Amino acid sequence: MIIKCSLSLSIMTKSILTIILIACTIQLNAQSGLRPRGDVNCDWEINIADVNALIDDIVKGTAYHSLYTYAEDVNGDQEINISDINMVIDAILGKQLPPMPSYSGTLPVLFINTEGFRDIVSKETYLHAKWWLDNMDIEGYESIGSPSEPLGMQIKGRGNSTWTNLDKKPYRLKLAEKQNVLGMPSNRHWILMANAQYWMGQMNDALPFEIGRRMGMAWNPYMEPVEVVLNGVYIGLYFLTEKIRVGKNRVNVIEQKDNETDPYNVTGGWLLEVENYVQPDNIKFTEGNGEPFWVAAHSPEQLSSVQRDYITNFLIETNSAIYVTDKNSRVWEQYIDIDTLAIYYIVQEAIDNPEAFSGSCYFHKQRGNDTKLIFGPLWDCGSSFQRWSRTYEFNEFIYENIPSYCRSRWIGEIAKFPRFQERIRFHWKRFYEEVYPAMDKYMDQFVAKLEQAGNADHVRWPQYPSENTTQRLNEFGKPSFHKKVAWLNEQWGVMADDKALHADGNYYNLMGQPMGKQLPTTPGIYIHHGKKIIVK
């Protein structure tokens, strides 16, 4: 009742004030940069049209949404109501309103205006948009385009749960022209990652991608932090990220044609992903442990029956070779490149990512009759360190006690092969001695660069933990990483050269002598299947 009275009052107010207000329109720089608080209809002016737009939406019952109607909530009480109208009228009559939350200016700013300033509500249909990048005079970055000379792109939503469940959305960008952006190799295809739930200083992806690179993985996506303004509204800190695709600068395999039928050409290149959620066109089979196994084909995308049969059979044969009783068998190594898998796996263990072999698990295969599956690139390590709690010691492998929302395909079974353990230990030594010691410095620099942009992001999105990145890294990120690495080093670093011997079912003492297959009763430390066992 009160709202109705207020509203009819406001409609009267609107009629009375229309003539005055039209004369008082506040005009701003045409459709560039940030819109002022009170410009609800997206024309970069505060005028009677904004009052009308608000009244229409209140009458329609439009609900507040922190992305789509954020600018309509002029007074910031998370409702679209009469108070917003009053504030706009105040603004038209000359009152200075507090500014909207804005970027920190400590990172380059990416400006995107969609055609007609339409909301991005689909992850299937692209919207046409204009964009430019302002380097904010920060050394090492180049501006691209300008408000008066913007470039073209198409933009749509992306992601699964992050798209559906979160207010701060990730986006997929397709530039009109190939472009070198923020120092990354020229390409048309990019992703804006929101990383809204990354709470350990935003390093969930950056750290593993960098470790993988230093361990010699062929390619992991580069990502550069950037602040983003969409349709004149600041939407926070994002990571402009190279999209995983087949290409010379990305996954460098031969691009196989869609619907190819030539029996040799269908042997590659393949870019595949193990999926969390089944999709209708997935390659499907049952894993040796009875669990469903879903694989998406990203390249090629449209499969002929020859292509589908080839890759399905290849994966089923791989699966059979993994689930053999004789773990000294080396048949599985004809299907999977053991060393790239060992490296991929070590990176995922170091960041304790139990989702590693569940979803966002990419692998690829070059064309050829004797080429193997190569694990990588790394992607979406958002679940890394998620098992954190005040008391959790990070003393499990990622395929042990996995959370209910994950599956763990193949890796637990592959870990039983002594040959795989041997290759893990070989690469672990390289990681531990050459890569690990440099990671603190890498993380320090990474979070320091983000600090102020993260704080600005948190003003825009107070529901997400993006602020105080350095403190978050030091309090949560680094201790988790160091704990996990220390535990892994106990498993893989101690008596490394002898470990293959210890996988035969015997308990070994620390002198390397077999003590039989029953747990020894004498107190001491023993090695069993490569793990330390303490008998008290």
Ligand SMILES: [Ca+2]
């Ligand atoms: Ca307006």
Ligand SMILES: [Ca+2]
């Ligand atoms: Ca409001």
